[in-house]
Amino acid sequence: MKDILAELEDRRATARQGGGARRIDAQHAKGKLTARERVELLLDEGSFEEFDMFMAHRCTDFGMEKDRPSGDGVVTGWGTVNGRQVYVFSQDFTVFGGSLSETHAQKICKIMDMALQNGAPVIGINDSGGARIQEGVASLAGYAEVFQRNIMASGVVPQISLIMGPCAGGAVYSPAMTDFIFMVKDSSYMFVTGPDVVKTVTNEVVTAEELGGAGTHTKKSSVADGAYENDVEALAETRRLIDFLPLSNRERAPTRPFFDDPARIENSLDTLIPDNPNQPYDMKELILKLADEGDFFEIQRDFAGNVITGFIRIEGRSVGVVANQPTVLAGCLDIDSSRKAARFVRFCDAFEIPILTLVDVPGFLPGTSQEYGGVIKHGAKLLFAYGEATVPKVTVITRKAYGGAYDVMASKHLRGDFNYAWPTAEIAVMGAKGATEIIYRGKTAEEIAERTKEYESRFANPFVAAEKGFIDEVIMPHSTRRRVARAFASLRSKKLSNPWKKHDNIPL
Numbered sequence: 330m331k332d333i334l335a336e337l338e339d340r341r342a343t344a345r346q347g348g349g350a351r352r353i354d355a356q357h358a359k360g361k362l363t364a365r366e367r368v369e370l371l372l373d374e375g376s377f378e379e380f381d382m383f384m385a386h387r388c389t390d391f392g393m394e395k396d397r398p399s400g401d402g403v404v405t406g407w408g409t410v411n412g413r414q415v416y417v418f419s420q421d422f423t424v425f426g427g428s429l430s431e432t433h434a435q436k437i438c439k440i441m442d443m444a445l446q447n448g449a450p451v452i453g454i455n456d457s458g459g460a461r462i463q464e465g466v467a468s469l470a471g472y473a474e475v476f477q478r479n480i481m482a483s484g485v486v487p488q489i490s491l492i493m494g495p496c497a498g499g500a501v502y503s504p505a506m507t508d509f510i511f512m513v514k515d516s517s518y519m520f521v522t523g524p525d526v527v528k529t530v531t532n533e534v535v536t537a538e539e540l541g542g543a544g545t546h547t548k549k550s551s552v553a554d555g556a557y558e559n560d561v562e563a564l565a566e567t568r569r570l571i572d573f574l575p576l577s578n579r580e581r582a583p584t585r586p587f588f589d590d591p592a593r594i595e596n597s598l599d600t601l602i603p604d605n606p607n608q609p610y611d612m613k614e615l616i617l618k619l620a621d622e623g624d625f626f627e628i629q630r631d632f633a634g635n636v637i638t639g640f641i642r643i644e645g646r647s648v649g650v651v652a653n654q655p656t657v658l659a660g661c662l663d664i665d666s667s668r669k670a671a672r673f674v675r676f677c678d679a680f681e682i683p684i685l686t687l688v689d690v691p692g693f694l695p696g697t698s699q700e701y702g703g704v705i706k707h708g709a710k711l712l713f714a715y716g717e718a719t720v721p722k723v724t725v726i727t728r729k730a731y732g733g734a735y736d737v738m739a740s741k742h743l744r745g746d747f748n749y750a751w752p753t754a755e756i757a758v759m760g761a762k763g764a765t766e767i768i769y770r771g772k773t774a775e776e777i778a779e780r781t782k783e784y785e786s787r788f789a790n791p792f793v794a795a796e797k798g799f800i801d802e803v804i805m806p807h808s809t810r811r812r813v814a815r816a817f818a819s820l821r822s823k824k825l826s827n828p829w830k831k832h833d834n835i836p837l
């Protein structure tokens with residue numbers, strides 16, 4: 330009996346060694362942790378339960394039958410993050426470069442199936458040379474099996490991808506279909522075709538980092554939602570994100586203990602809006618002052634800064650925030666910000682996370698690049714996302730809410746539950762000057778200036794909208810946290826559903 334136990338320990342020890350000490354050292358030399366070290370840091374200490382530690386590939390081509398390492402290049406299983414269950418797979422670059430074989434894919438699929446059945450998030454740690462070249466089409470089939478599960482799991486359990494090494498070719502499409510992608514600066518990249526192919530086909534010379542590094546995907550393409558300095562930071566931030574999310578669409582996000590008075594008065598907010606309506610101010614200040622303990626988890630911080638998206642808690646409960654940012658492009662909506670906010674709104678709605686919308690929007694950004702780029706369709710995504718969302722929606726207009734953008738930003742007409750405005754709000758079809766220039770076309774500059782003043786005093790306020798019931802209440806800025814907290818508290822049993830349909834046809 331003792332021998333049998335010792336043999337199990339031996340087999341385990343060998344499996345834990347992955348591709349061996351030399352390759353582990355090479356991994357560390359690149360500033361990367363190993364697959365198992367990552368799992369250890371991601372999960373609560375001692376909580377990891379591994380599956381399929383001894384699974385090995387079945388390939389017999391290219392002499393592969395002589396090299397069948399236990400685990401086949403991916404560590405899979407489940408554990409907890411702050412006591413809550415998650416499933417995880419972590420590709421082991423030290424075993425055949427973390428490449429995906431038929432059995433490697435089967436291991437991933439097994440935990441994805443369990444996650445879907447048992448209602449818990451899937452966290453995928455990607456560090457792989459792509460399809461296992463020796464296995465050919467069997468490997469491609471494995472990818473497709475994973476893709477199909479990503480699609481089925483979408484909107485059912487949260488899916489988070491960490492890119493911690495190479496992720497190239499068709500392999501990128503699994504992370505692309507998950508809810509959030511986090512990358513590590515300088516050691517990870519994602520692209521459909523690498524620099525060599527790019528050079529051959531388009532004659533462009535580009536490094537892997539320039540083509541698909543963390544900077545590229547968080548600032549230019551918006552494929553990724555966050556970039557972190559190293560593996561440790563990315564894993565710690567993933568734990569922080571998980572705390573904001575429900576385990577599945579059958580559950581609510583957890584309520585965390587809080588030590589911040591929901592009725593906290595913030596007198597500084599009374600002077601947040603500058604006297605000059607064209608002067609920007611930082612909307613993040615408002616978000617931080619509304620949040621429990623000023624804790625804000627921002628999503629896509631480095632992309633389309635004219636809209637801010639992320640999670641806060643109010644009375645310990647998760648709230649998704651979407652806010653125009655006057656310091657970037659005057660807070661205009663454009664193609665990028667509409668796409669960014671629309672995807673975020675849909676995530677919140679899919680997982681029953683209430684949405685707080687903070688509005689200061691002068692309209693949609695004009696220009697040929699916007700129109701040629703299809704701002705009509707992209708803007709419609711945000712409109713559609715807000716209009717179909719059935720979660721509690723609380724909106725606060727701090728300053729401008731002009732034109733179509735007023736409608737889009739979770740207005741009353743899109744089933745906003747509480748639509749508040751500060752006394753500084755200007756809710757109108759457009760800015761006063763533009764409006765008077767159209768109505769009084771041909772008049773002298775002095776007349777226009779005078780009429781502009783008239784228009785401002787008539788329309789540059791929240792009261793016309795409040796008279797019509799489009800604004801439920803004009804509130805004092807200093808009491809915004811209390812008002813918003815009470816609004817969300819009153820909506821905890823909200824029930825709203827959309828007409829039956831197979832699925833909608835959001836303007837993609």
Ligand code: HXC
Pocket residue numbers: 352424425426427428457458459460461462463469472473495497498499500
């Ligand atoms: C099998 C692979 C592999 C692969 C790497 N290895 N990629 N084995 N299949 N796809 C092995 C190497 O042979 C090596 O084994 C070990 O992993 C580490 O690789 P290195 O090249 O030494 O590492 P590094 O210099 O860091 O380069 C990493 C790399 C490079 C850039 C990922 O390995 C690479 O270009 N690999 C091939 C990438 C590729 O063409 N993949 C298929 C793409 S097609 P030893 O024994 O020496 O340690 C694809 C389609 C997916 O993915 C479609 C889905 C629908």
